[in-house]
Amino acid sequence: MDGQLDVLVIGAGPTGLACAIEATRSNFSVLVVEKGCLVNSIFSYPPGMTFFTTRERLEIGDIPFPSINVKPTRAEALEYYRGVAEFYHVPVHFQERVAGVVGSDGNFEIHASTSDGDQKCYRTRKVIIATGYYDIPNLMGVPGEDLPKVSHYYGEAHAFYQRKVAVIGGANSAAIAALDLFRHGAEVTLIHWEPELSRHIKYWIRPDIENRIKEGSIRACMETTVKEITQGAVWVESAQGGRTRIENDYVFALTGYHPDFEFLRRVGIEIDPKTSRPNCDPKTRESNVPGVYLAGVVISGRHTNEIFIENGRFHGKQIVTDIQKHLGGLAPKPEEEVKAEPLD
Numbered sequence: 071m072d073g074q075l076d077v078l079v080i081g082a083g084p085t086g087l088a089c090a091i092e093a094t095r096s097n098f099s100v101l102v103v104e105k106g107c108l109v110n111s112i113f114s115y116p117p118g119m120t121f122f123t124t125r126e127r128l129e130i131g132d133i134p135f136p137s138i139n140v141k142p143t144r145a146e147a148l149e150y151y152r153g154v155a156e157f158y159h160v161p162v163h164f165q166e167r168v169a170g171v172v173g174s175d176g177n178f179e180i181h182a183s184t185s186d187g188d189q190k191c192y193r194t195r196k197v198i199i200a201t202g203y204y205d206i207p208n209l210m211g212v213p214g215e216d217l218p219k220v221s222h223y224y225g226e227a228h229a230f231y232q233r234k235v236a237v238i239g240g241a242n243s244a245a246i247a248a249l250d251l252f253r254h255g256a257e258v259t260l261i262h263w264e265p266e267l268s269r270h271i272k273y274w275i276r277p278d279i280e281n282r283i284k285e286g287s288i289r290a291c292m293e294t295t296v297k298e299i300t301q302g303a304v305w306v307e308s309a310q311g312g313r314t315r316i317e318n319d320y321v322f323a324l325t326g327y328h329p330d331f332e333f334l335r336r337v338g339i340e341i342d343p344k345t346s347r348p349n350c351d352p353k354t355r356e357s358n359v360p361g362v363y364l365a366g367v368v369i370s371g372r373h374t375n376e377i378f379i380e381n382g383r384f385h386g387k388q389i390v391t392d393i394q395k396h397l398g399g400l401a402p403k404p405e406e407e408v409k410a411e412p413l414d
Contacts, residue, residue, distance in 0.1 A: 085366030086200035089386035127380035175361030214299030227254035239324035347371035
């Protein structure tokens with residue numbers, strides 16, 4: 071092998087793994103490059119999280135998901151995807167962040183840096199970008215948002231017992247966090263810029279959060295925007311006008327996330343200025359850059375509630391079917407690990 075891959079996948083989430091598996095099944099040499107760990111976004115979820123969807127909708131590679139629960143837990147999902155990666159011997163280079171993609175269809179160079187600062191370069195014929203969206207939160211752009219007490223990711227509630235906690239947002243993540251914090255002894259204030267909670271809140275969560283608000287167990291500030299965060303308070307403004315100071319120890323700004331648009335632009339992919347959707351053929355998933363494909367939620371722009379594991383997992387088959395038309399049956403078997411070439 072001359073060191074050139076057939077397919078390089080950026081991102082080792084469920085969608086990226088599904089793409090790599092389809093490429094392997096088609097006898098293409100493939101490598102996955104991942105900046106974190108396997109299914110890094112799922113690993114970042116709260117430890118006690120349960121998926122909203124059922125186990126069969128999370129399956130990839132035709133491997134059954136052997137969960138004892140109809141809706142699997144985070145721990146079960148981590149174990150499942152480890153098992154799938156082992157079964158298919160998916161080659162993944164972890165802790166490598168891709169900085170750029172240069173070259174042209176059939177002859178790309180992927181430049182990456184390791185967590186140790188080493189620079190690497192891979193050569194590949196085709197590129198699949200499956201980088202997800204969970205790494206980049208939607209910032210409010212207010213003073214104090216960068217304080218250590220502010221987080222855009224919720225983990226566990228225990229550390230916030232008898233502390234004043236503000237949860238900003240009105241969708242599932244915010245509702246779940248507010249309820250969990252309340253049940254672990256935190257004094258919770260839920261702040262949302264809309265007059266009502268999101269219509270997308272799951273049917274088994276909505277009555278719980280609404281009843282806790284109604285009885286006063288959770289304070290809700292609706293039609294309210296955050297204007298400033300200080301060390302001991304959150305300053306908000308209601309739709310009726312006038313600022314209010316809310317005493318506060320910690321803030322969870324669960325305002326959603328979005329794909330890395332800047333990375334896509336550096337690759338040369340066009341982004342719609344209104345929707346932030348990348349230019350992508352819905353049939354093949356090929357972008358406007360020939361030979362560069364998009365898979366998973368990265369194709370949805372800011373409409374990240376349209377693509378999930380349950381539908382993004384099928385993108386790999388679409389993509390590899392199109393790649394087969396270009397590379398045919400000439401792809402060599404992946405019999406050896408492809409080494410990165412050192413950069414000069």
